[in-house]
Amino acid sequence: MTSGASRTGRQRLAPDVRRRQVLDAAVAVFSEEGFHGASMDAIAVRAGVSKPLVYAHGGSKDELFAACLHREADRLLRSVQSAAGEPDAEPLARLRRALRAFFLALTTRRQGWTVLWRQASTGPFAGEVDALRRRIVEEAADLMAGGLGVPRARVLPYAHTLVGAAEGLADWWLTDPEAAATTGPGDPADVLADLLVAVVGPGLATIAPSGAVSGER
Amino acid sequence: MTSGASRTGRQRLAPDVRRRQVLDAAVAVFSEEGFHGASMDAIAVRAGVSKPLVYAHGGSKDELFAACLHREADRLLRSVQSAAGEPDAEPLARLRRALRAFFLALTTRRQGWTVLWRQASTGPFAGEVDALRRRIVEEAADLMAGGLGVPRARVLPYAHTLVGAAEGLADWWLTDPEAAATTGPGDPADVLADLLVAVVGPGLATIAPSGAVSGER
DNA sequence: ACCTTAACTACCGATGCGTAAAGTAGCCCG
DNA sequence: CGGGCTACTTTACGCATCGGTAGTTAAGGT
Numbered sequence: 134m135t136s137g138a139s140r141t142g143r144q145r146l147a148p149d150v151r152r153r154q155v156l157d158a159a160v161a162v163f164s165e166e167g168f169h170g171a172s173m174d175a176i177a178v179r180a181g182v183s184k185p186l187v188y189a190h191g192g193s194k195d196e197l198f199a200a201c202l203h204r205e206a207d208r209l210l211r212s213v214q215s216a217a218g219e220p221d222a223e224p225l226a227r228l229r230r231a232l233r234a235f236f237l238a239l240t241t242r243r244q245g246w247t248v249l250w251r252q253a254s255t256g257p258f259a260g261e262v263d264a265l266r267r268r269i270v271e272e273a274a275d276l277m278a279g280g281l282g283v284p285r286a287r288v289l290p291y292a293h294t295l296v297g298a299a300e301g302l303a304d305w306w307l308t309d310p311e312a313a314a315t316t317g318p319g320d321p322a323d324v325l326a327d328l329l330v331a332v333v334g335p336g337l338a339t340i341a342p343s344g345a346v347s348g349e350r
Numbered sequence: 351m352t353s354g355a356s357r358t359g360r361q362r363l364a365p366d367v368r369r370r371q372v373l374d375a376a377v378a379v380f381s382e383e384g385f386h387g388a389s390m391d392a393i394a395v396r397a398g399v400s401k402p403l404v405y406a407h408g409g410s411k412d413e414l415f416a417a418c419l420h421r422e423a424d425r426l427l428r429s430v431q432s433a434a435g436e437p438d439a440e441p442l443a444r445l446r447r448a449l450r451a452f453f454l455a456l457t458t459r460r461q462g463w464t465v466l467w468r469q470a471s472t473g474p475f476a477g478e479v480d481a482l483r484r485r486i487v488e489e490a491a492d493l494m495a496g497g498l499g500v501p502r503a504r505v506l507p508y509a510h511t512l513v514g515a516a517e518g519l520a521d522w523w524l525t526d527p528e529a530a531a532t533t534g535p536g537d538p539a540d541v542l543a544d545l546l547v548a549v550v551g552p553g554l555a556t557i558a559p560s561g562a563v564s565g566e567r
Numbered sequence: 568a569c570c571t572t573a574a575c576t577a578c579c580g581a582t583g584c585g586t587a588a589a590g591t592a593g594c595c596c597g
Numbered sequence: 598c599g600g601g602c603t604a605c606t607t608t609a610c611g612c613a614t615c616g617g618t619a620g621t622t623a624a625g626g627t
Contacts, residue, residue, distance in 0.1 A: 145573055145624055167472050169386030172615060183575050185618075194616065255384055255468045263525070290533050290542075293522040294515045294549055301514010302507065305487075308480070316507050325507075332511055335552035362593050362604060389583060400606050402586075411584070 152190045155180050159191060160201045164247035168198055168256065199261065202253055205245030206265040212238050213269070217276075224280030225330070231272070232299060232326040239303050240322075246307075250300070270296050277337065291340065295333055302329060369407045372397050376408060377418045381464035385415055385473065416478065419470055422462030423482040429455050431489065441497025442551065448489070449516060450543040456520050457539070463524075467517070487513050494554065508557065512550055519546060 146154075158180035162171045173194055177184040191197035216234030217227045239246045253262040274292035278285045302325055306313040317324040363371075375397035379388045390411055394401040408414035433451030434444045456463045470479045491509035495502045519542055523530040534541040 143574060143623065148573090151573085167386075169384070170473055173617080174615075184616095185576095186574060188617070189573085251472045256387065286532065289529065290519065290522070290545055291549060293518050294546065295518075297518015297521070298511045298515035300518060301510045301512075304514070305507070305510035312506065315503065328507055329511065331556065332508060332550055332553035335556060336549035339548065339552060365604095368604095390585080391583080401584095402607095403605065405585070406605090 148190070151182070151186070155182070155187055155190045155197075156201060156204060159187075159197050160205065160244050160248055163198060163201060163252055164244040167252050168258070195257070198253075198258065201245075201248055202258060202261045205242065205249050206261070208242060208245065209235075209238050209249070210265065210268060214272070217272070220279075224276055225334070228273075228276050228280075229326050229330050231276070232329055233322050235299060236303060236306070236322040236325045239307060243307065246303075266296070281337065281340065283340065288340075291333075291337060295329075298333065299329060365407070368399070368403070372399070372404055372407045372414075373418060373421060376404075376414050377422065377461050377465055380415060380418060380469055381461035384469050385475075412474070415470070415475065418462075418465055419475060419478045422459065422466050423478070425459060425462065426452075426455050426466070427482060427485060430486065434489070434493070437496075441493055442547070445490075445493050445497075446543050446547050448493070449546055450539050452516060453520060453523070453539040453542045456524060460524065463520075483513065498554065498557065500557065505557075508550075508554060512546075515550065516546060 155176070159171075159176050162176045162179050165171075166175065173184055173187055176191075176197075177187045180187065187197070191200060213231050213234045217231040220227075249262050249265065253259070270289075270292045273295050274285055274288050277283070277288040277291060277295075281288065306321065306325060313321065313325075316328065372393070376388075376393050379393045379396050382388075383392065390401055390404055393408075393414075394404045397404065404414070408417060430448050430451045434448040437444075466479050466482065470476070487506075487509045490512050491502055491505050494500070494505040494508060494512075498505065523538065523542060530538065530542075533545065
């Protein structure tokens with residue numbers, strides 16, 4: 134159904150290939166059942182291997198979950214950062230590209246998103262996902278501060294608001310795709326990115342100017 | 351530390367009072383440990399009663415958790431709705447009041463918020479919290495549709511965006527209070543509500559007018 | 568043929584939900 | 598004031614699940 138399980142019972146594979154299989158299965162099961170709800174047996178079954186193999190390649194349950202978190206966080210952050218592009222480009226365009234990459238990443242790696250946001254946001258791993266979130270917020274804050282010519286501390290609440298808005302829109306899109314499809318024609322990631330920019334853009338523009346920090350830019 | 355535990359070991363109380371005690375303890379423990387992390391023993395200790403009594407008043411662990419969800423969801427929704435006030439009042443003012451009540455509810459009933467958003471948003475209870483979220487979004491959508499004179503389906507994505515933005519801002523506020531405190535002087539709930547209205551207000555105003563849907567309303 | 572090692576079957580110990588049984592003390596009624 | 602109803606406690610246990618491991622088997626290169 135999801136990732137590569139199946140196969141004959143016994144098959145020798147290269148360690149890194151198996152490790153990737155195990156990680157994929159772990160992400161899938163963790164995303165569906167949550168950390169506590171997922172059992173190592175279920176992960177083993179999903180991966181199409183036996184339980185000791187999971188321990189051999191993934192370590193303990195905590196280590197395995199942490200590995201999932203790191204991999205998915207890395208992928209998400211990397212794709213968003215690379216999509217933003219050159220730092221000297223137009224700030225609003227960079228923001229829009231980053232948002233588009235974010236929405237796109239959710240569909241291509243939806244299970245990873247679920248693990249990160251809905252499973253790891255609590256418990257002993259909350260620090261991990263908080264760190265990722267904070268890095269994303271920092272990116273957004275840098276973008277805003279640079280684009281508006283305003284000190285970073287001043288745009289921090291707006292960055293958190295923007296990221297939260299993106300999350301809310303993303304969750305709706307993933308939860309109720311047919312309703313979200315009526316938003317407009319074309320690539321959904323494009324439509325949603327445009328929509329978000331349209332909502333927060335004018336509001337953000339008002340915090341910039343009029344005497345606060347005159348000279349800059 | 352939190353709610354009414356303590357007391358001498360034995361005390362006869364009215365059933366509804368005991369039930370409230372058990373529910374309070376359950377919300378506290380669930381918010382701190384999560385659903386799976388919380389044990390019925392821990393809830394019993396927190397409530398200052400014995401384990402069988404927890405089962406007598408709260409039912410099974412699932413039923414107890416569901417009861418917590420229902421009560422906290424009801425309280426949050428009720429306070430937000432009552433704060434919005436008369437339907438014929440100024441839409442933007444209603445929105446601002448509702449937002450203020452929302453932010454205020456987070457501090458006065460922070461454990462309930464934690465249980466609802468960070469513990470119940472996944473697993474078998476995801477439907478419960480999704481229902482609450484959807485009702486809040488509906489409120490927001492009604493407010494927008496009425497204020498802008500636009501069909502409801504059109505403002506749905508904006509409603510989800512607004513609610514997500516409020517969540518993001520709220521999480522930041524609760525996670526990093528001292529940083530959020532630098533946002534401005536005065537009652538934080540007021541400051542945050544104003545901030546959010548300032549961010550999304552101008553953007554929302556642009557979606558209203560200019561011929562899009564002429565005849566309707 | 569053989570040896571390395573990936574992989575499996577089977578198992579242990581711990582934890583936690585849920586309940587049963589028996590005793591104890593608060594509160595109401597006579 | 599005394600007796601009894603019953604809410605409540607203590608204690609103990611059954612049962613299931615799950616994390617983690619020991620000992621065994623077979624795949625595949627050399």
